[in-house]
Amino acid sequence: MLPVRAAQPRRDPAPSRLRYRLTRLWLRPAFRRLVNLGVPLAAVLLASWTLLAQFDLQARAVALYEKARDAIVEQPQFTITAIEVPDVSADLAEQIKIAAFVNLPASSLEVSVAAVRSRIESLDAVERARVQIRSNGVLEIRAIERMPVVVWRSEKGIQLLDQNGIRVAEVDSRLRRPDLPLIAGDGADGHVPEALLLLDDAHPVLGRVRGLVRVGERRWDLVLDRGQTIRLPETGASEALRRVMALEAGEELLERDLVTVDMRDPRRPMLRLTEHAVSELERLRRMDMGEDA
Incomplete structure (x- = not known):
């Protein structure tokens, strides 16, 4: 009697998971084009680069390009x-x-x-x-x-500014541009339009004007010759200066022995006399008192 063979296990005909995924990937047209074209192209590029590096053809190509470029540039x-x-x-x-x-x-x-x-x-x-x-x-x-319209003197030196207060140039002396008005003080460069307006208001005495000084970065002083100063308020400076010019036109205010015309409070203008004028005024008062006695 023949021995009975053990039953052999049947082989599963289904592909493995990895093989299934590879097969599905290969069925994609884009992947097949990538493999059929990309791999050979990469191999050709790699071989070409290796060949260029081996025979120094890369440097020769660069030199040839530079030569051709120079030939065009130098036309x-x-x-x-x-x-x-x-x-x-x-x-x-x-x-x-x-x-x-x-x-x-x-x-x-x-x-x-x-x-x-x-x-x-x-x-x-x-x-x-x-x-x-x-x-x-x-x-x-x-x-x-840029056309300079004023000379600005500050701690930074002497500079020429345009109508917007933008620096045009630096000079070593005020005498370089005696034709331009002078402004001084910190922050004066930021108020050039206002300074030009005030100088225009001071036209009746423009020949006597020595300059405008920015005080405390808040207001202006108009400086005249003979040591006279017109102190202007923070706001309404133009109106205050025009009042002084009206007094000058009618009363010749600035022709008198004055040191300061203080308009910082337009409601209460104040005048400061020179020492000589004060002494003369006191002398006249004493004479009047003596006569009364």
């Missing part, structure tokens, strides 16, 4: 041979040429117009600038120059 039609700065003062034109930082001859392909304009507009004396490269090889720079 005469791209060469800047001059810089023109029309319609500004000679001193500012020289400053602008230095600030442009363009070494001639230069290639227009290597000059950044925006960068040149930015450097020029950083100058104190330039409000705005326009830069263009003309076809005749000229770099034209047109600048709007």
Whole structure:
């Protein structure tokens, strides 16, 4: 009698989970294109890079590119041979040429117009600038120059300011611009329009005006020759000064022996006399008292 064989376990025909996922992935067209094209391309790039590195072909390619670039850049039609700065003062034109930082001859392909304009507009004396490269090889720079209207004396030195109080230039002496009015004191640069208005109100005595002094960063003193000062209030300074000018026109107030006209309280103007005037007034009072006695 033959021995009975043990039953063999049946093999499961279903694929494993990993094989199933790989099969599903391979069925995607995008994945097949990536494998069929990407892998060979990566292999070609890797082999090419290795070959370039081995024979130093990369450096040769860079050198060839630089040579071709230089050949284009150095073409005469791209060469800047001059810089023109029309319609500004000679001193500012020289400053602008230095600030442009363009070494001639230069290639227009290597000059950044925006960068040149930015450097020029950083100058104190330039409000705005326009830069263009003309076809005749000229770099034209047109600048709007800030015009100084006052001289400002402060602890920082002596500076020229425009009508908005923006610094135009620094000078070593007030005598550099005797044609401009003088303002002084901390914070005076922030009130240039008001100072110009006050100087306009003081037109009847403008020839005697020595300057405006900002006091405590709050108000102005108008300083005249002969040591006279008109103290103006914090608010309504223009109206107070016009009252003084009216008194000057009608009574010749500022022709008298006065040191100070104090208008800080417009309701109670105060006058301070010179020492000579005070002494003379006391002498007259004593004479009157003697006569009365």
